[in-house]
Amino acid sequence: xxxxxxxxxxxxxxxxxxxxxxxxxxxxxxxxxxxxxxxxxxxxxxxxxxxxxxxxxxxxxxxxxxxxxxxxxxxxxxxxxxxxxxxxxxxxxxxxxxxxxxxxxxxxxxxxxxxxxxxxxxxxxxxxxxxxxxxxxxxxxxxxxxxxxxxxxxxxxxxxxxxxxxxxxxx
Amino acid sequence: xxxxxxxxxxxxxxxxxxxxxxxxxxxxxxxxxxxxxxxxxxxxxxxxxxxxxxxxxxxxxxxxxxxxxxxxxxxxxxxxxxxxxxxxxxxxxxxxxxxxxxxxxxxxxxxxxxxxxxxxxxxxxxxxxxxxxxxxxxxxxxxxxxxxxxxxxxxxxxxxxxxxxxxxxxxxxxxxxxx
Numbered sequence: 037x038x039x040x041x042x043x044x045x046x047x048x049x050x051x052x053x054x055x056x057x058x059x060x061x062x063x064x065x066x067x068x069x070x071x072x073x074x075x076x077x078x079x080x081x082x083x084x085x086x087x088x089x090x091x092x093x094x095x096x097x098x099x100x101x102x103x104x105x106x107x108x109x110x111x112x113x114x115x116x117x118x119x120x121x122x123x124x125x126x127x128x129x130x131x132x133x134x135x136x137x138x139x140x141x142x143x144x145x146x147x148x149x150x151x152x153x154x155x156x157x158x159x160x161x162x163x164x165x166x167x168x169x170x171x172x173x174x175x176x177x178x179x180x181x182x183x184x185x186x187x188x189x190x191x192x193x194x195x196x197x198x199x200x201x202x203x204x205x206x207x
Numbered sequence: 208x209x210x211x212x213x214x215x216x217x218x219x220x221x222x223x224x225x226x227x228x229x230x231x232x233x234x235x236x237x238x239x240x241x242x243x244x245x246x247x248x249x250x251x252x253x254x255x256x257x258x259x260x261x262x263x264x265x266x267x268x269x270x271x272x273x274x275x276x277x278x279x280x281x282x283x284x285x286x287x288x289x290x291x292x293x294x295x296x297x298x299x300x301x302x303x304x305x306x307x308x309x310x311x312x313x314x315x316x317x318x319x320x321x322x323x324x325x326x327x328x329x330x331x332x333x334x335x336x337x338x339x340x341x342x343x344x345x346x347x348x349x350x351x352x353x354x355x356x357x358x359x360x361x362x363x364x365x366x367x368x369x370x371x372x373x374x375x376x377x378x379x380x381x382x383x384x385x386x
Contacts, residue, residue, distance in 0.1 A: 050265045085303040088320060091296025093230045094266030098297045099304040107301070114297045118289050120265025121273040125285060127259050128274055139384055141251055146380025147373055148254035148338065149351045151235075153358025154369050155335040158232040163328045166229075172325040179329030184336050187244060190237045193326055194226040201322030205315045 037073055037105050039112050046097050046116030057083070057093050063100055078103045171204055209246045216284050219245075220272060220291035225299075228320060231268030233327035234292075236334035238275065243341065250342065252278045258377065261370050269293065347385060354379060 045066045049059035060083070067074045074082075082103060086096030094117055101113025134140055167173050179193050219241055227234045235257065242248040248256075256274035263270035269289055276288025335355075342351045354376055361367045361375060 053264065081304060085300050089296060089299040089303050090225055090228050090323075091293065091300070092234065092266045092268045094269070095293070095296050095300050098300050102301050102304050110297065110301050114293060117266060117297075118269055118293055120263060121269035121289050122285065123265075124256075124259055124263045124270040124274045125277050125282070127263070128255070128277060131255060131259070139381060142384040143377045143380040144251045144254040144258070145342065145350070146354050146376040146383070147258040148250055149342070149354035150358035150373055150376030151254065151257045152335040152338040152351075153355040153360075154362050154372055155232055155236050155331050155338075157359050157362035158369075159328050159331040159335075160363060162229055162233075162324070162331070166321070166324040166328045168321075172321060175322050175325040176329040179326040180333045181329075183240060183330045183333030189244075190240060190330060191222055191226060193330060194323060197322040197326030198226075198319050201319035202315070204322065205318040 037071075037109070039105060039108050042101060042105055042109055043112040043116055046101060046113055047119050050094065050097060050116050051120050057096070059094070059097065063097065067100065067104065073104050074100065171200070175200055208249060211245065211247055211279065213280060213283055213287055216247075216276060216280055217287045217291045220276070220288045221295060224292035225295045226323070227327055228323045229327040229331075231266065231271075233331050234268050235271055236331040237327075238272070240330075240334045240337060242275065242279075243337070247279050248275060250338075258373050261373050350383060350385060 046063070049062040049066070052062065053059040060079075064076075064079055068076055068079055079100065082096045082099035085099045086093060089095070097117050098110050098113040101109035101111070101116070103109070105112070131140075163176065167176050175197050179197065182188050182193050183190065219238075223234060223237055223241070227237055239253055242253065243250075253275070256271055256278065260267045260271035260274060269292070272288040272292050273285040276284035276286070278284075280287070339351045339355050357379075358372050358376055361372045362369065367375070
């Protein structure tokens, strides 16, 4: 598949969606239904590979690019994933001078507090998947306490959790 | 606010890109905590980046990274943030695509990924608590608690989308200006 066409199809999907996996219907329509470049099973593999590793859920478009055209395709997918992110900079520049107004600050604070509520709401379904036994409950509780009460770097929390995962595998 | 070196910003985003599992929300939670701990970003700028990222097409967390990188170090910071957080994850996802069937049966990798996901969830809730607690002051506790609890209920019980919840919070914030 032509690399430019591949990039344009993927960037069309990422530019017209507002969250990581929301581009999936358009990707399926272009790559599976209309052009037959991928099978449904390959698309499922791309989504699963994106969920297994670290990073945003939208990373699956890199996998789609790879399955469509190897490493160059993966690069096109990566570029299509990051392109829309930079649209936020002109939005920030427009807001810049207006951000110090008391009412603008009040709106920003309200959005900040809403963000906290949204984080907890997003954590609940993740917790349902992640906390499946006493060990994962202990890792969850220890991470929560360390992050909420200590000034410890989150890297150590993650590395500690990974180490517990390695030790748990041995038993 | 402290102005860090480009290498420090790149290192933080790189390391979050390889260690945080579970998608955009845990990533934002961890970055928020690290920004505050290092004094790189004010809560107001975090809020603007967070809110606008939801309005930006594509993967919201990448727009959030571009915005916070831009606030911290300008265009160079935005580029460094987005590249550092996506390149390692992109390399890993290509490897995982090749090794998908093998990975499914690779129990050590599963055990580590499960532990990291549990830690990411604990981190998200801990970071949300810190976010609200950092804004509580004598006589100024009602707005943070009311809006964060309301947002949780709107998202979790009423099932509004994050964009709708943020729009509702922005309207409340516009009319509820504290003296």
